[in-house]
Amino acid sequence: DTEVTQTPKHLVMGMTNKKSLKCEQHMGHRAMYWYKQKAKKPPELMFVYSYEKLSINESVPSRFSPECPNSSLLNLHLHALQPEDSALYLCASSQDGTAFVSGNTIYFGEGSWLTVV
Amino acid sequence: ILNVEQSPQSLHVQEGDSTNFTCSFPSSNFYALHWYRWETAKSPEALFVMTLNGDEKKKGRISATLNTKEGYSYLYIKGSQPEDSATYLCAFMYSGGGADGLTFGKGTHLIIQP
Numbered sequence: 001d002t003e004v005t006q007t008p009k010h011l012v013m014g015m016t017n018k019k020s021l022k023c024e025q026h027m028g029h030r031a032m033y034w035y036k037q038k039a040k041k042p043p044e045l046m047f048v049y050s051y052e053k054l055s056i057n058e059s060v061p062s063r064f065s066p067e068c069p070n071s072s073l074l075n076l077h078l079h080a081l082q083p084e085d086s087a088l089y090l091c092a093s094s095q096d097g098t099a100f101v102s103g104n105t106i107y108f109g110e111g112s113w114l115t116v117v
Numbered sequence: 118i119l120n121v122e123q124s125p126q127s128l129h130v131q132e133g134d135s136t137n138f139t140c141s142f143p144s145s146n147f148y149a150l151h152w153y154r155w156e157t158a159k160s161p162e163a164l165f166v167m168t169l170n171g172d173e174k175k176k177g178r179i180s181a182t183l184n185t186k187e188g189y190s191y192l193y194i195k196g197s198q199p200e201d202s203a204t205y206l207c208a209f210m211y212s213g214g215g216a217d218g219l220t221f222g223k224g225t226h227l228i229i230q231p
Contacts, residue, residue, distance in 0.1 A: 004160065042121070042206070042221035043161075090161075106151065106219065108161040 003027075006091050006109035014117055015081060021112045023074040023091030032074040033106070034066060035090040043090055049074060081116045088113055119143055121209045123222035130197050130229055137193040138225040140207030144188035149210040151219060152181055152192055156203045164192075164205075197229045 004025045013019045023032065031050050035043040048056035049068040057066075063085070065077040074091055088111045094104040122141040130136045142150065149168045153161040165174040170185040178195045194201055204226045208219035 040223070042223050044221075045219065105163045105166055107163065108153075110158070110160045 004091055004093055004107050004109035006112050008112060010113045012115045012117060018079045021076040021089055023109060024072055025093045026072055029093035029095050030071060031094045033092040034076050037088045037090060083116050086115045119220045121220050121222040123207055123225050125225060127226040132197060132199060132229055132231050134197055135195045136197055137191050140190045140222055142188050142209040144186060146211040147185045148212040150183055150190050151208040153206040154203045155206055199229050199231055202227055202229045
């Protein structure tokens with residue numbers, strides 16, 4: 001099973017709402033990632049979790065709050081978002097979360113389309 | 118800020134023809150170069166992970182080469198088929214960043230015309 005599952009596929013939320021994006025993998029991977037992709041731009045790294053600990057936060061605003069409850073799950077909590085945060089949010093995972101294992105394949109989910117109104 | 122460039126941005130190819138496109142990346146602190154195939158409404162699919170200068174990898178009709186000294190990788194598709202239509206993304210991983218995060222190019226959008 002080489003699958004990363006993301007829910008919901010589509011989310012519309014108001015600027016005062018609190019919502020969450022969820023990501024799940026059962027490949028035994030110990031690194032999980034959130035990427036953000038705006039139209040006609042490349043995916044941009046937001047967060048990296050390695051062995052359930054946040055290892056990278058690429059200067060993401062605090063209105064995005066990641067959480068890794070266990071090695072299979074990764075959440076992205078959303079609060080007080082702005083319309084410019086509307087984008088495709090991609091979750092990904094890889095076998096090992098250290099910088100020494102450069103040959104790891106990274107597996108992506110299909111993404112969650114977020115619209116902030 | 119890392120610069121990963123892909124060219125061309127889009128490409129129309131007749132079915133049966135072969136094609137190739139380029140990914141350029143910083144030649145210093147190289148760690149790995151990934152190629153992905155991304156069809157609309159699907160997840161990006163990993164094609165190759167390349168780590169050594171001179172690497173050549175092949176998967177069916179698709180192959181890739183890597184030159185880390187000059188900072189480029191080529192992706193080749195032989196005998197294009199309609200199902201090859203997709204966006205092809207390359208992504209660069211550098212050493213010293215301490216992370217497994219990838220920096221992506223904007224992709225090459227490939228359309229195969231029957």
